[in-house]
Amino acid sequence: MLKVSALEFQRDLARYQDAAHTQPVVITSHGRENTVLISAEEYHRLKRRDRQVMGPADFTDADIAALEASRPPLSSRLYDDELSD
Template sequence: MDMLKVSAAEFQRNIGRYQDMALRQPVAVTRNGRESTVLLSSEEYMRLKRRDRQVMVPADFTDADLAALEASRPAPESDAFNAEMPL
């Protein structure tokens, strides 16, 4: 998804315009040339919140869960990310 970038001063002058634009795409507000905040639709925000991850500790897993994890293997297409892992 493309993100529109706008200075804080421009954002303040035309906030209504950028609020409308944020319904279709994120709007990055810059300060001193650096992105400082992002305005996005409440629908997109809620979608992202639903994707929040929950941290679990080993005690939260059943024996069946642990066995399934140990037996799992990554998909072959995940090999494309091997370079991102330190050796």
């Protein structure tokens, strides 16, 4: 990953656009990460991996029944202590 200041990015835009084809380019502002430039190909790959959020109205009665009938595996009890205050 390549990090550059916003000022340096503005000075040599073409260089950093080319670099973004092989690695993310992090653009900083006042020493803090502000923006990441990635290739269009990488952007589309990430968009394909997006997950869709569903609301209660999106579930069928069969979906709800299956969720209600499901039980976590016994191995999940290892994490019960994370639920207590």
